[in-house]
Amino acid sequence: MMNAMPQYDGPPGEGLDDDLPTPVFKPVPRITIEAFCEMPETGSAIQRAAEDRRLAKAHLTVHMGGIPAAVSYFRETATPNLILVETRQGGEQLFGELAALAEVCDAGTKVIIIGHLNDVSVYREMIRQGVNEYLVAPFSPLQLIESVTRLYVDPDAPPIGRSVAFIGARGGAGSSTLAHNVGWSIAEAMREDTTIVDLDLPFGTAGLDFNQDPVQGIADALVQPDRLDDVMLERLTVKYTSRLSLFTAPGTLERDGDLDADACESLIEVVRETCPVVIIDMPHIWAPWTKRLLLSADDIVITTTPDLAGLRNTKNIVDLLKQTRANDTLPHVVLNQVGVAKRPEIPAKDFAEAIEVEPTLVLPFNPQLFGTAANNGQMLDEVDPKSKTVLGIKHLAGIVTGRAEAPRRSKSLLPFLGRLTGRKEG
Structure with a gap:
């Protein structure tokens, strides 16, 4: 039974701001x-x-x-x-x-x-x-x-957590690194309980980035997803800090990347019932299970590089999401590794016009910062908390959780991007 009289004065199809996070609703059962x-x-x-x-x-x-x-x-x-x-x-x-x-x-x-x-x-x-x-x-x-x-949905049931899927438009774009650092920022800077789920079983880097080598992890949970409950979840995850938990991949070649879509979906649903934010680190493969998880996420972050392959793949993903997720906010596009010396690249303005989505964030190429963090098993914030890259990542963390206002999806965004990269966009 309804609690309050609904009030809505706009035409059908309106009522969703592309600059605000998509509302989180529990999926409706089979009816x-x-x-x-x-x-x-x-x-x-x-x-x-x-x-x-x-x-x-x-x-x-x-x-x-x-x-x-x-x-x-x-x-x-x-x-x-x-x-x-x-x-x-x-x-x-x-x-x-x-x-x-x-x-x-x-x-x-x-x-x-x-x-x-x-x-x-x-x-x-x-x-x-x-x-x-x-x-x-x-x-x-x-x-x-x-x-x-x-x-x-049971009104007395606890709310489910927001799921944020990170996917790279191409290999080596830095999607996993971004996912891990955004998860860290949400947990430590915003003090919101967060779980990072690394779904790249053979090549996942969550364990490396956080300097962890757990005996059990996500592979064990996917074997019998119907048995996964709060107790088993606590046993299989790494409690990295009081607010950040890790569901790490084994990082071995014993399991291939062809996972069961139902098992993956069940796992994510259980994790969402235990914490407010779930960061899904997607592998760079396109399969039925990756497509299904991507399309079911509350928010999506696409990490890409300013080159032709990155442009083509980003546009393909964006077009798919626009077609299949008409009631959701647009994906967040992060243009990464901008400004590599002597490398021709597509300017952010031209990139945005081609994919018809303004990048939420443009991150400059900073091999010293990223390399030091990766080699030491640290987060970027722990290496250089005042860097423009870290500030940009914290801003993205605020956007996907609704804590920060997203830049308007228009040309006015480009000066903001230029400030993050340390240069002006023409």
């Missing part, structure tokens, strides 16, 4: 949803919600016709777990239609009404008659997802 709409715009918004990653396990079908069509349809068939019905009626006619719908609903079926009257008295009467939720049209897909989530 069947039937929607009956009176207006094409409402059906379109519901269809966009149905394609969202958070409703991936649900089966949603959209029909036209409103409450009368729903009543006629369910006289001949069993009702699903959830019914969405749109109505433009009010008063006695509305409640007469709801009474007819109640007669054909099976026990346990939940109902969300999509109405065009923002009237508290109508809402209260609907709830009194057994309606589970009332949405005022127009609404955004995320508002519908949140409403469905509230009906099927």
Whole structure:
């Protein structure tokens, strides 16, 4: 049952700022949803919600016709777990239609009404008659997802952590190093409990970067993911600091990179239930399981280099994410290793125009800082906390957690990028 009257005045599809982190909702379980709409715009918004990653396990079908069509349809068939019905009626006619719908609903079926009257008295009467939720049209897909989530997620259950996936557009771009340092910054600078999950089983570097050599790690968890609970998780992770935990990869060739997608997803879900932030260090391979984990993350950071291969691969990833994650914020693109002596490179401005996304961060080439940290098993912040690179990484950490305001996705971002690299962008 709804706690407060929804308020939304924008057109369908709006209500999500590309500069703010995507809201974190628990995935909806495997349920069947039937929607009956009176207006094409409402059906379109519901269809966009149905394609969202958070409703991936649900089966949603959209029909036209409103409450009368729903009543006629369910006289001949069993009702699903959830019914969405749109109505433009009010008063006695509305409640007469709801009474007819109640007669054909099976026990346990939940109902969300999509109405065009923002009237508290109508809402209260609907709830009194057994309606589970009332949405005022127009609404955004995320508002519908949140409403469905509230009906099927235990309100007393603890919230799940935000998952942030880091992927390199090409090998050697520095994605893992960035993931580890962002995780460190969230845990130590922002004092937020964080777990870093290294999914590159044969070549993962989380153990090296943090100077750890645990006997057990993520490979052991993936063998029997259904047995993974809080106790087993604590045994398999390294408690690096009081706020930072590591799920390290074995770094041996005994296991290849072809992992089971269900096992990986189950592991991430369990970790998300134990801490507020989960950093997913993705390997540089493209397989069904890597694609699935990437698309299901709350936020995505793409690390790339200012060359043609980096540009092509970044654009391919960005285009895929725009197509499949329409209800999520744009990915954060980090342009790394900028300014290598005598190496021709694509300027940040041209790079941004080609991929149609402004880089969130541009990091200068600094082999002394990165090399020293890697060889000593330290984080960059421990080597040179005042460097521009470290300040940029802390800023990115704030953005992906919602603690810092993201730079606006426009040309005005380029001077900010220039300050981080120590030079101006033309």
